[in-house]
Amino acid sequence: MLIGELAEAVGLTSQTIRFYERRGLLPAPHRAANGYRAYDDSSVFRVLFIRSAQSAGLTLAEIGSIVGLRDHGDLPCTHVATLLHDKLDGVRARQAELASLEAELERLLARSRHLDPADCADSDGCHILTEPRRSGRGG
Amino acid sequence: MLIGELAEAVGLTSQTIRFYERRGLLPAPHRAANGYRAYDDSSVFRVLFIRSAQSAGLTLAEIGSIVGLRDHGDLPCTHVATLLHDKLDGVRARQAELASLEAELERLLARSRHLDPADCADSDGCHILTEPRRSGRGG
DNA sequence: ATAAACCCTTCACCGCACTACAACGTCAAG
DNA sequence: CTTGACGTTGTAGTGCGGTGAAGGGTTTAT
Numbered sequence: 001m002l003i004g005e006l007a008e009a010v011g012l013t014s015q016t017i018r019f020y021e022r023r024g025l026l027p028a029p030h031r032a033a034n035g036y037r038a039y040d041d042s043s044v045f046r047v048l049f050i051r052s053a054q055s056a057g058l059t060l061a062e063i064g065s066i067v068g069l070r071d072h073g074d075l076p077c078t079h080v081a082t083l084l085h086d087k088l089d090g091v092r093a094r095q096a097e098l099a100s101l102e103a104e105l106e107r108l109l110a111r112s113r114h115l116d117p118a119d120c121a122d123s124d125g126c127h128i129l130t131e132p133r134r135s136g137r138g139g
Numbered sequence: 140m141l142i143g144e145l146a147e148a149v150g151l152t153s154q155t156i157r158f159y160e161r162r163g164l165l166p167a168p169h170r171a172a173n174g175y176r177a178y179d180d181s182s183v184f185r186v187l188f189i190r191s192a193q194s195a196g197l198t199l200a201e202i203g204s205i206v207g208l209r210d211h212g213d214l215p216c217t218h219v220a221t222l223l224h225d226k227l228d229g230v231r232a233r234q235a236e237l238a239s240l241e242a243e244l245e246r247l248l249a250r251s252r253h254l255d256p257a258d259c260a261d262s263d264g265c266h267i268l269t270e271p272r273r274s275g276r277g278g
Numbered sequence: 279a280t281a282a283a284c285c286c287t288t289c290a291c292c293g294c295a296c297t298a299c300a301a302c303g304t305c306a307a308g
Numbered sequence: 309c310t311t312g313a314c315g316t317t318g319t320a321g322t323g324c325g326g327t328g329a330a331g332g333g334t335t336t337a338t
Contacts, residue, residue: 004284014285019326034334036285042263049264056247056268057240060325066265077256080265081248088244091237098234101196105227108195109220117216124181125188126205126219129195143314153315158296173304175315199295 001039010047017047024064025050027071057087140178149186156186163203164189166210196226 003014020026026046029037053063062083069076112128120127142153159165165185168176192202201222208215251267259266 002285013327015327016325018287023325034285036334045269046263049269052268052270053264054325056243059323061323070264075256075259076265077251077254077259077267080267081251084244084248084251084267088241088248091241091244095234095237095241098230098237102227102230102234104195105223105230109223109227112216112220112223115216117214120214120216124185125192125209126215128216128219128223129191130184130188131191141315152297154297155295157316162295173315175304193295198293200293 001041001043003037003039006039006043006047009044010051012047020047020050020060023060025060025067056084057091058083140180140182142176142178145178145182145186148183149190151186159186159189159199162199164199164206195223196230197222 001009003017007014007017017026021028026043029039029043032038050060050063053066054060058066066076066080066083069079108128115127140148142156146153146156156165160167165182168178168182171177189199189202192205193199197205205215205219205222208218247267254266
């Protein structure tokens, strides 16, 4: 199986396959006499595993740590569970950030609807984004 | 006002102030005879505006487009409202993505709790992340 | 023989917001 | 006169997941 065929089979480009190889996510494949990479069906599953892990929000580095355990002969399950747990924490933290950002944007948009653009003229930026300053607070 | 004093006043570093200047977010300041940048109090408000806009989730490029309108003599309010509206859309879209990622992670973690690591041995990656595909059929 | 489509390697680049470093000039204090 | 903290410029690196081009070799079809 040539690299383009593997790429086609998994819906990626050849460049991405080589990129994963460089990153250590895919083992160096056998080479034909002409130097071409030669893959078998198991490579398809390896790439699909990478994509599954990515769709679970894992970074390539984290996925690399999973394959690394495999290469070392260890079972990665415990490590994977830890990664997923940490990732879930991170997702929830970012959800909280986005929720407060959403509230802030809604507040600013409500402001913008009852502010008169004519009052904006003297400001450095725009009065929608800067509080009518009483005592300083940024951020 | 020296650059370090401005930086101190707004809680940033001198490098960041210069970075904003290069990005066109801050106008080129007057220079003292020795070449040092000389700021006045209005620069403090300009920087604080940038930080306010950033805390509303705007990128530096977007903030630059706001200051750009100011430089051009236009009132940025309408543009700012548009940016905030689009940003809110983006935030909600990302919230939806994160919600489904959260659900997926919860599903996988539930899987991991009733999967036996011993069954993982023959896989390329880890059975927590790959659906059980029995010979031939799957999706 | 030649063109098109594939393969190879290496290197650079995208956006994002900084951050660090090199190599130098300036200024106030001791 | 030296020390140290400040200032100047330009360039490069960070993390993330690729993408693209340069410049070449191989294979297949005509």
